[in-house]
Amino acid sequence: MDVRTDSESVLPRIDTRQEAVRVRGLVKRYGKIEAVRGIDLTVHAGETFGFLGPNGAGKSTTIKILCTLVDASEGTAEVAGLDVATERDAVRRNIGLVFQEPTLDGYLTAEQNMRFHAQLYGVDRASFARRNREVLEMVGLYERRNDLVNTFSGGMRRRLEIARGLLHSPHVLFLDEPTIGLDPQTRASIWNYIGQLHRHEDITVFVTTHYMDEAEHCDRIAIMNEGLIVALDTPAALKAAIGKDRVQISTADDKAAIAALKEKFDLDAQMHEGLVTFAVAEGAAFVPQLFEGLGIAILSVTVNRPSLDDVFLAHTGTTMRDAESREKFNPMVARFRGR
C-alpha cells in the first residue's frame, strides 16, 4: 500500500526535518538482563512507523520507555521534542496510547469512557463534545456511544481504544499490537482506520506488530531482535536489499531441470511444495532466459518478490513464527513479557 498515491500526495505529509521520536543510545536492564542493548531511532513527523520483532525482542520495553511508563537505564529518548525522563506529563499529553491489553471500563458506556479520558487529559467540555463525536464517527461507533462497553465485540473495543487514544489530539499515537487477537477482516479494517488517520490528523503513528504482512502498511519499519535494531528502512527498500526473488517452476522433468539450472545458469534449485524452487535476482527478467536456455519443457512459472518474512529471516536468521514458538519455552522471556 502506498499511502502517498492519493490526492494529498502534492504535499508530502512526512516532514523529515521534524522528529516525532528521537532515541539515542537507549539501554534498559532488568537486573542482569539487558532487554534493550543500546538503540538509536528517529521517527519523522507524519510517518506510520512499524516496529517489528518477536515478543521478548525488547520492543515492548522500548515502547514503554517512549510512553514514560518505564525509565531507561542509559541513553535519551525524546517524543514530540520532549524528554521522556524529565518532561513526563508533557510527553503524556502529547501521545496517544493503545495497548495490546484492553484498558476500557466495561461497566461504563463508550462515551463515559471517552469522557473519563478527556477529563484526565484536561480536554475542556466544549472541545470534548465536538471532538468526541468526530473520533467516534471516524471509527464508526458514534451510534453506539451510549452502550455499555461490555456489549462490544473485540474489534469494536479496539476501535474505541483507538478513538480514545486520539481524543486529546496527540502528536504521536502509539499502537502496541493493535490487531492482536482479532479476526483477519477486523484486522484489515483496523489498518484501514490507521491508514486514513493521516487524512484527518497531523499525527505520527508508531505501531508494533508481529504480523509481517501488516508491516507493509508502514512508511518505514524497524526490526528489533535481541535488544538491538537490526534493520530500519522502507518496506520496499528492505525487500530490495534482500535482492533475490523466489522462482518456482513446474517442468516435464524436474530432476533434469534442477541439473540443467546448475549447469547452464549456476543456480542451486530444490524441490519445494512439489515445484522446482530457486532464488535469483530480478526473477521476472530471468524468466525469458529460462525459457530459452533450459532445454526442458516448462509447464508453469511463478515469481515471488521477497516478502517482509524473507527480510525478517535474513536479518534475524529465523522466521517470526519460529522466534515466537521458541520463545514460549523460555521462562525468562515469558516473565519479562508480563512486565
Added chain:
Amino acid sequence: MSEVSVAAVAVPGGGLLHEIRATLTVWEREMIRFRRDPFRIVASFGQPLLFLFVLGGGLGSLIQTGAPGVDFKTFLFPGVLSMSVLFTAAFSGISMVWDREFGFLREMLVAPVSTAAIMTGKCLGGATVATLQSIVVLALAGLVGVPYDPVMMIEMLVFLFLMSFMITALALVLAARVKQVQSAMPMVQLIITPLMFLSGALFPLSRLPDWLWWVTHLNPMTYAVEPVRSVVFDRLDIDPALRAVLDPGIVWSGYQVPVIVQVAIVAVCALVLLTLAVKLFARTE
C-alpha cells in the same frame, strides 16, 4: 470510515485545578458504577441487619445493660454502622485489583496526572459509596432506641465518611500488593475482620484484659468507631455510671482522649495510608 475533518483540541498544561478535576473524574466513575448496581445496596444491607438483630438480640438477652431503656442493640448500633462502612469501603479500595486485571488501572496511571490525584479520587469514591450505604442502616435508628436527631445523624455521617476514607486507603495499600483477583477477597477478610473485632465496635472498651486493651488502642479503627458511638450516647438519657461502662471513651493512662483528637488520629492515619498507596502504585508501572 466517514470522511470527517477532525479538528485538533488544545490540551492545556497541568496545575492544581487539573489535578482536582482528575480526582473528581475518578470519583465520578465510582459514582456511575455505584448507581449502575442497585443490588449492591440491598446486598450490603443484609449483614448489618444480621449483626444488629440476631447478634444484638441474642447477646442482648444475656447481657444486662443494667438500666431500662438502654438495649444492647442500642450499644451495638454505632458498631454495626461502622462495620457496614468498613466492609463497603474495603471492597471499594480492593476493587483496584479488578481495575488492574481489566486494564483500566493503566488507563488511569498513564494519564498526565499525578498518582495522588487518582488515589484520592478512589478514596473519596469509596468513602462516598460507603457513607451513602450507611444511610440505609442509619434509617433503622428508631428500631434500636436511637433518636432521629438530625445534628447527630450529620455528625455520624461525617465520622463514617472519614472512617471509610481511611479504610479505602488501607484497602488500596493492600490492592497494590495483591496481583490476583482470587486473592483479593481473602485478603480483605484477613485484614478487615480483625480490625473490626479489635476496635470496640462490638464490645465496650471498659474493663478489657491488658493485652486486649493494648491491641484495641493501637487499632486506628477504635478511634474511628468511638466518635460515632459517643455522639449517639450524647443523645441518650442515661446514668453517667452506666455510660462509663458502655461508652467509656478512649483513655490513655488516665487521659481522656477528646473526640477531636480521635478524629485527628483517624485523619492522620488516612493520610499516611493514602501516601503509602500512592507510593506503591506509582512504583508498579
